Amino acid sequence: EVQVVESGGGLVQPGGSLRLSCAASGFTFSSYAMSWVRQAPGKGLEWVSSISSTGSSTYYADSVEGRFTISRDNSWNTLYLHMDSLRAEDTAVYYCAKLMTKVTPGACDYWGQGTLVTVSS
Amino acid sequence: QSVLTQPPSVSAAPGQKVTISCSGSSSNIGNNYVSWYQQFPGTAPKLLIYENNKRPSGIPDRFSGSKSGTSATLGITGLQTGDEADYYCGTWDSSLSAWVFGGGTKLTVL
Numbered sequence: 001e002v003q004v005v006e007s008g009g010g011l012v013q014p015g016g017s018l019r020l021s022c023a024a025s026g027f028t029f030s031s032y033a034m035s036w037v038r039q040a041p042g043k044g045l046e047w048v049s050s051i052s053s054t055g056s057s058t059y060y061a062d063s064v065e066g067r068f069t070i071s072r073d074n075s076w077n078t079l080y081l082h083m084d085s086l087r088a089e090d091t092a093v094y095y096c097a098k099l100m101t102k103v104t105p106g107a108c109d110y111w112g113q114g115t116l117v118t119v120s121s
Numbered sequence: 122q123s124v125l126t127q128p129p130s131v132s133a134a135p136g137q138k139v140t141i142s143c144s145g146s147s148s149n150i151g152n153n154y155v156s157w158y159q160q161f162p163g164t165a166p167k168l169l170i171y172e173n174n175k176r177p178s179g180i181p182d183r184f185s186g187s188k189s190g191t192s193a194t195l196g197i198t199g200l201q202t203g204d205e206a207d208y209y210c211g212t213w214d215s216s217l218s219a220w221v222f223g224g225g226t227k228l229t230v231l
Contacts, residue, residue, distance in 0.1 A: 037222075047220035062219070105154070
């Protein structure tokens with residue numbers, strides 16, 4: 001059974017940092033691109049970042065470019081999102097999602113349950 | 122303001138058919154595959170349609186997708202109260218080098 005499980009969310013002050021993790025199982029992690037998608041309270045889905053299967057290509061939304069870094073460890077079947085200089089508008093549930101392809105773009109066929117990040121003083 | 126435009130809400134009676142539109146441009150829908158997602162409150166999105174009109178295993182054929190030019194449409198037939206959810210379209214935007222979602226459409230089954 002394919003599973004992706006996020007962790008690492010929590011309350012952080014504006015300007016702070018946080019690292020999200022996504023543990024993958026049930027599929028060959030190194031063969032698929034992965035993405036982070038977020039959803040602010042009461043709002044729609046917003047794509048954050050994607051990474052190719054090998055990690056050689058990364059993409060970011062303008063809203064997080066230069067502040068967030070996506071990475072992956074194919075030995076540990078884990079996806080990461082390192083978030084710096086956090087702002088109140090980064091408050092959201094962050095979802096980890098598996099793409100159907102090795103590279104972006106592609107549809108996301110499996111999603112985690114999400115982890116809540118709250119940026120507030 | 123989303124790059125892809127969806128109606129905020131649609132409604133129909135049980136057993137009826139409903140369509141949800143997703144309008145974009147040549148840099149996104151016009152030249153890339155569209156996927157559709159269903160989301161119930163408090164839960165993760167679920168893939169309904171990929172590559173414009175393909176259904177993942179386990180998705181009933183009541184759900185269908187189509188694309189024409191710079192617009193895409195999700196169709197749901199035989200509506201059930203359990204279909205009440207938010208629906209999002211998504212695609213790659215080649216000009217932005219970014220994945221984009223529509224603003225979402227809330228389906229009400231009256």
